[in-house]
Amino acid sequence: xxxxxxxxxxxxxxxxxxxxxxVALPEGWGRVLARPVIARLTQPPADVSAMDGYxxxxxxxxxxxxxxxxxSAPAGHPYAGRVGPGQAVRIFTGAFIxxxxxxxxxxxxxxxxxxxxxxxxxxxxxxxxxxxxLDFAEGEALIAPGRRxxxxxxxxxxxxxxxxxxxxxxxxIGILATGDEIALPxxxxxxxxxxxxxxxxxxxxxxxxxxxPLVLPIAPDDREAIAATAAAARACDLLVTTGGASVGDHxxxxxxxxxxxFALDFWKxxxxxxxxxxxxxxxxxxxxxxxxxxxSAMVCxxxxxxxxxxxxxxxxxxxxxxxxxxxxxxxxxNDKRFDHLRATxxxxxxxxxxxxxFPQQDSSxxxxxxxxxxxxxxxxxxxxxxxxxxxxxIPLDRLGL
Numbered sequence: 099x100x101x102x103x104x105x106x107x108x109x110x111x112x113x114x115x116x117x118x119x120x121v122a123l124p125e126g127w128g129r130v131l132a133r134p135v136i137a138r139l140t141q142p143p144a145d146v147s148a149m150d151g152y153x154x155x156x157x158x159x160x161x162x163x164x165x166x167x168x169x170s171a172p173a174g175h176p177y178a179g180r181v182g183p184g185q186a187v188r189i190f191t192g193a194f195i196x197x198x199x200x201x202x203x204x205x206x207x208x209x210x211x212x213x214x215x216x217x218x219x220x221x222x223x224x225x226x227x228x229x230x231x232l233d234f235a236e237g238e239a240l241i242a243p244g245r246r247x248x249x250x251x252x253x254x255x256x257x258x259x260x261x262x263x264x265x266x267x268x269x270x271i272g273i274l275a276t277g278d279e280i281a282l283p284x285x286x287x288x289x290x291x292x293x294x295x296x297x298x299x300x301x302x303x304x305x306x307x308x309x310x311p312l313v314l315p316i317a318p319d320d321r322e323a324i325a326a327t328a329a330a331a332r333a334c335d336l337l338v339t340t341g342g343a344s345v346g347d348h349x350x351x352x353x354x355x356x357x358x359x360f361a362l363d364f365w366k367x368x369x370x371x372x373x374x375x376x377x378x379x380x381x382x383x384x385x386x387x388x389x390x391x392x393x394s395a396m397v398c399x400x401x402x403x404x405x406x407x408x409x410x411x412x413x414x415x416x417x418x419x420x421x422x423x424x425x426x427x428x429x430x431x432n433d434k435r436f437d438h439l440r441a442t443x444x445x446x447x448x449x450x451x452x453x454x455x456f457p458q459q460d461s462s463x464x465x466x467x468x469x470x471x472x473x474x475x476x477x478x479x480x481x482x483x484x485x486x487x488x489x490x491x492i493p494l495d496r497l498g499l
Contacts, residue, residue, distance in 0.1 A: 099368040101478075102401055102436045106417060108363060109377050109402055112384060115412040116267040116335055123256055126247045126263040128308055130412035133264035135241040135255050141233040145195040148226045152186040152208060152215055153177075153199035156223040159186075163217045167210065171196060186215050195227060202226035234258065244413055246308070266412035269309040272331025273297050276317045276324055276341040276351065277390060295464065296340035296395050300388070303399050304338075306498035307407030324354035328380065335410050337383050338403060339376070341390030351387050355380050368478060370435040371461035372398040393461040397438050400473065404497055419496045420475065425487045426454025432480040440470035441491065453491045470494065 100108075118132035147153065158165060165186040171177040173192035181187055181198035188210075189195070189202065200223045207219035234240060240258055241251055247265070255263060280294040281287045294316060301311035312334060317327040331337040339351050352362060355378075362378040365387070371394035376387025386403060388395040400418055409415050423443070439455040446452050453474050456466050472491040483489070 099366045099373070100364055102367060102369050103417075105364065105367050105375070105377070106402055106405060107415075109386070109406055110409050110415040112363075112377075112379075113336075113406055113409045116269055116410055118264045119267045120262050121265055123252060123261050123263060126252050126255065126265060127249055128246065129263070129265035129268075130246050130308070131241055131243050131251075131263065132266045132412055134239050134243055135251075135258060135260055135263070137234045137236050137238045137240055138259040140231045140236045141257055142228055142230060144230050146228045147171075147189045147191055147193050147195060147202050148228050149202055149204055150190050151205045151226065152203040152210075153181055153189045153196050154186045154201055154203050154217075154221065155181060155183065155199060156201040156221050156225070158184055159201060159203050159217050159221045161217060161220045165215050165217070167213050167215055169196075200224065200227070246411070246413060266410075269304075269335040269407055269410035270312060270333070271304045271309045271407070272312045272314055272328075272334035272337040273300050273304070274314045274317060274324075274328055274331065274337065274339045276319065276339060278319045280316055280341075282316065295392050296388070296390070299392065299396055300338055300340065300399060300403070303396070303403060303499065304407065307404050308411045309335075309407050321354040324351065328355060332381065332383055334383060336406060337380065337385045338399075339385065339387045340395050351376060355385065360385065367398075368435050369398075369401070370437045372401075373435070375402070391461050392464050393467050396467060397461075397473065400438075400492060400494075400497065400499070418492045420490050421451060421472075421493050423451040423453040423472070423474075423489050423491050425474070425483055425485055425489050426452045428485050429455070429474075429476065429480075429483040429487070429489070431482040432476040432478065434478050436478055437474075437476035437480075438492075439474035439476060440466050441472045441474045442469070443471040443491075443493065453489055 168185045169177045170188040171193040172190050176194040177187050177196040181196050187196050201221045203221050209216045275294050275297040279291040281291055283293050297313050301313050304311040314327050317324045360378055360380045365376045367375045372389050374389050375398055378385050388398050441453040441455045444452045453472050455474055472493050474489050474491045
């Protein structure tokens with residue numbers, strides 16, 4: 099059985115980012131940049147006032163000096179003249195500094211009446227002046243490719259005068275659930291059957307990871323039916339299957355896809371929950387086969403599908419983000435499989451993050467997973483730990499889950 103780290107490395111190493119496409123600036127949020135954002139102008143384009151007040155010559159604006167107000171400079175309406183000795187121009191935040199002025203006298207440090215302003219606090223040259231190019235200069239690289247754009251990035255791109263952005267196309271992910279026993283929510287449930295939750299959960303995870311899910315019809319435990327349904331995902335960037343990943347008589351993913359040229363890389367991982375996991379290719383389409391157990395499928399998706407979505411979207415290959423926490427209860431010694439304990443997060447009196455595992459960790463318990471805020475990671479053969487010991491955990495909210 100492969101380790102989680104080796105399996106993830108093999109999966110991510112076989113993926114490439116989707117092609118670039120142009121999107122309107124407002125659509126850039128959450129997308130991964132494919133081309134750098136280069137400043138198309140200098141910001142600010144000239145020296146501007148950082149405050150409301152008076153544009154003055156610092157040499158004139160000494161304590162108790164009286165300066166003649168010769169004009170006004172609101173933002174967007176520069177003063178056309180020059181500030182000479184003994185003069186001042188009324189100015190507002192963001193307005194261009196008039197020629198001749200080299201400082202701003204704050205309005206609260208001045209008294210104005212009858213066209214004259216009296217200085218109540220001396221100023222120094224450069225005070226409250228934002229120099230040209232303080233933020234960025236034309237031609238400067240502002241945002242590098244491979245970054246998932248935040249609202250702040252979108253604002254920066256807008257300020258740099260970019261109406262369009264080049265981003266990676268959202269990955270198209272085919273999702274195929276298999277099994278005679280499963281039915282869609284709301285449909286009649288067959289005898290001995292269950293409601294299908296995997297396809298919907300995985301589709302939601304794909305959306306959280308920035309992809310576009312294509313949920314295929316449920317395929318029964320029949321080789322021909324599985325192969326025919328999977329064929330609809332040939333144009334996808336990744337096909338994800340759930341169920342049929344093991345080697346039982348009804349675990350048919352490998353054999354069903356094999357007749358169409360499926361090339362298997364590996365299918366067992368030393369992890370809990372989620373030992374049976376398939377990775378291979380159906381022609382040029384990568385295939386990730388998740389276990390049929392809902393909790394196992396979602397935990398495997400955290401470790402493998404979410405990082406795969408990031409790479410397909412154009413981000414660097416990386417494991418899921420983790421945090422350091424303290425165990426909220428004692429943890430037993432672990433066995434040979436990398437474990438993922440569903441846990442809640444809280445803070446103790448000292449403000450430290452505490453991860454407390456649920457008492458029951460059965461991999462069939464979706465309610466527990468839904469209420470979990472993190473997965474405590476336990477390496478193979480990890481020793482028993484007392485309450486309060488340091489642990490590493492994957493915070494699910496960091497993944498949008």
